[in-house]
Amino acid sequence: MRLEQLVGDVFEVESSRLDDATSPTSLDRWDSLGHLSLISAVEETYDVFLSTSEMREARSIGALRQILAAKGVAA
């Protein structure tokens, strides 16, 4: 599944509105609890685990994509 699609599902927005720059500042629903919801969704969808520092760093779709790429997941 494309990362934009997953982020769109979790925050209930059109995935076409999303790109690598999308971050908590551009999406209201991406607040601190929303962030944890997104991390859980990412972990379950791509079968990966993020460390606590990765959780903190994953503050945009682009950053999250890089973290996933480092784990061998193209999303």
Add this chain to the structure above:
Amino acid sequence: MTLLARRLEWQRRARPEAPELRVVLLSTFTVDSLVPYLGMALAESGIEADIAVGPYGQVMQQCLDAGSETSRARPDIVVVWPRLEDLWAARPLPLDDDPSGYAEDLLAMVDATGSVTTSGATVLFVLPAIPEMRPLGVGDANNVHGVFAVATAAREAARARLAALPGALVADAEEVVRELGSASTVDWRRCAVARIPYQETAFDAIGRRLARLVHLEKRGAAKVAAVDADQTLWGRIVGEVGVDQIDLFDNGPGEAHREFQRYLVELQRAGLLLTVVSKNDPDVVWEAFGRPEMVVQQSDLATSRVSWDEKADSITAIADELNLGTASIVLVDDSPIECEKVTFQLPEVRALLMPEDAVGWFDVIGRSGAFDRLPPTDTDRMRAASYQQEAQRRVLRDETSMEAFLASLELRVEIRELDVADVPRVAQLISKTNQFTLGGMRRSEAEVAAIVDDHRFAGYAVSASDRFGDYGTVGALVIDRSPAGLDLPSGAAVLDTFVLSCRAMGRGVETAMLASTFDTAGSVWTTIEESARNQPARDFFAGHGCASVGEPSELERPAWPAHINTD
């Protein structure tokens, strides 16, 4: 459905405009993750709920302050879920100190939840799991003042105190740790990042358990197990192999079937009625019950249907005979076809399909929640005996005229002012009675407790006995002396609750109850609402002044029935 799919499904669902339940979650940690799982589990059991999360870490304030956000939300259910790690944050872990202090904060929280019950909400308390951090490692088990021992003592002290709170329900996070294992329960990463100490799997598991408890409270427990015989009570088909060769033998499947029978007997002790529903030649089945290895005895059965009829028809006949709704019957059968046929014809009946190998069937049933029930009351214990007595009464009734029958019962009825000791049973009657009820409002246990000392209300509990046995507390009524919002003559009282167990219907007890209401007020009004199954009550009240359903009517005073004695 994956856990993510469940969460997204809950997110997509429209919030119900008129939810059946308003739930508030209070916790010492970030508990928001529970919302979608509890919501979905409730929805799947037919209960549409609105679920809100109270302010983080403010369990005590939210419970104790009548003006708190939680109090103002007027919830039906308040879930309180503390964590011992949070309650013990200011203390070192138990090691060799006096352990008594470690229960204090948990007990204070239980006491605070008592304020919630007085507002009419039901408390659903989640007992905290035992902390994972145990510095002595395997040595902790050797320490009577260790983490496990002290946490266990605190949990049990809380459980005992919760038992004294009217209507409080208890779930246990430790059971989820047992179910999933601690490695699949706790989440150190999310705990560090956002004080979410559990994994999604654990929130899902606790959500399902909470929903089972709420379902039990709102819809009541199953009343009857309709158990198949061949390949269920015993191995093999009795009609094919003969009574001597059905498998109840040691060291094999027969042992597993006997273990399952032991479980059925335990369920019966807890208040479930056992019946056998088998497509078979009755003589052969009852002969099989004579096998010495049988654990379930014929005398354990409330009734049975062994014939070549369709099982749906047999279940309907059992429901009629026991004066219960078919929805309170659960079929236990090894045949997928029989299970499907029954649920096709009677969708309200739950059918439990037993796996091919008879081992561990009690666990299959336990996980299904189909026979979940709250601890039995004295009345529940009497019920099984009562159904057997009812069979004797029925024989007598067939033989004699109605009047002679009623007179011969030597019926005694006691109508007494509601006492604190009556509250659990009366609340149970109010929540479970479907046939003889006014419909409309149903008080929760906490609300029943609240009227005991409230002079505005006169509450009565009704017990009955006859020469066949004691029915226990079978009815209750509540009279509102100062009804608000209705345009009634001054001095008029309103009968707002009138419930009678179906076990005691049709003997004049209802007439005696109605007659007694006029001891409280000279003019008594009531409104009978139409509900799915309260035809018996509507017929009765129509005969005593309630000309139309849904409208307040003045009741006509009946004479006390001549055949009923009073204490």
